[in-house]
Amino acid sequence: MKHHFIDRYSNLESPIHKLNTTLKLFLAVALIITTVIQSQIPAYKFVLIFAVLLIALYTSHIPLTFFLKNLLIILPFACIGGLSILFANSGDLYSSFIGIKIYHQALMNFITILEKSIISIGTIILFVSTTRFDHILKSFQDIKVPSLIVALLSFIYRYVFLVIDEFMRTKMAIVARSSRQPTLTLWSYMISRSFFGSLERGEQIFQSMKARGYNGTIKTLNNENFTTGDGIILFLCLILYALLWKL
């Protein structure tokens, strides 16, 4: 299994990677909330927040191209709903092109939505890229997220690779025995066969896990303690967020 599209850079060594996971989760969510609840985000404030993200990115050794590529892939999906805001009839007329009118207030609202989306998506990309998924689960467990949700999240992570592998194996087997393009019927067989194959293997894996002592508790090799460094980062970030709030 060679799939690393989820947390590709989470195993790097950097000061950001070494931060306590619960602290990183708290800081990421707090930054998103601080940004989202503001009615307008002036350009200087947006630049300041984005600069903070870029500094964190540089410190974490994650390639800028990876960050921007992911941001540009996700951003259109987030903003597609915002297009209707752009063409809303509100405020003074800003511009008119081939019969399409854009009003000043609508444009401002759209820009605000765009800024909020860029910051929240950028924050999530940074958080996921600097944190191992098992540490995120451990953090969820520590903050008392229901154990069934944590267990299912861990199984999604484990089994999504299993499902993809099972599908690729079934597809390869079918394509190897047929010279034609797969028909709709063949596709439904492929999907159902890979589903049942995944179910069988999923059950076997679960039994193996239980045999080796799995009891639903997430355990990591290094127990993350809240260090003095974490405390300093928390203090500095809280001051920064308060400044962003007040600016």
Next chain:
Amino acid sequence: MHIPDGFLSIPVATSTYVISGSWVGYSIKRVREEAGEKAIPTMGVLAAFIFAAQMINFPVAGGTSGHLVGGTLIAILFGPYVASIIISTILIAQSLLFADGGITALGANILNMGIIAPIVGFVIYRALRKWHFKASIFIASWVSIVLSAAACALELSLSGTIPINVSLPAMVSVHALIGIGEGLITLFVILAIEKFNPDLIVNAKLHTNNAR
């Protein structure tokens, strides 16, 4: 239908978090009582399967695309409580791993896709299955998607982001087409399960107090 961060007002985001949290908490209690540990591996594979299936988009119209939600599919097989838990978990994973759906809008997204879709789909399926088994699966899936989209439009208009006269027709018309894809996929998957592995449906009945 995944609402991003910044689209919802604080009252709408907070109230949908409270509603979704309460329902998911109740669902977890019910599933623990009725199924216990036995259901975990099956639920895990189902969650991973729906998670993977949601990555595959099919073309709809005007350059837009849609993907499977899967709420009705799981609700028909395992009941609405299991469906709510699985879809909610998938939405948490999507918002955390891919920024697909905002962290602050997670409550609303769970309400639309993880609560309204499975409950509506399950109720319609139960009401129509004796009339026509295949049609009931398709109609249940289609209506569940359209109503979820309508709820999403309502939340956006209540937040003052997009007026209801814009959001409702836009969301419902696009999702009426996406719902056809959802209905066909749900139908094919359930028919395939009935044909190749009916034991799964028998087990699902046992797990969820005669869900079917």
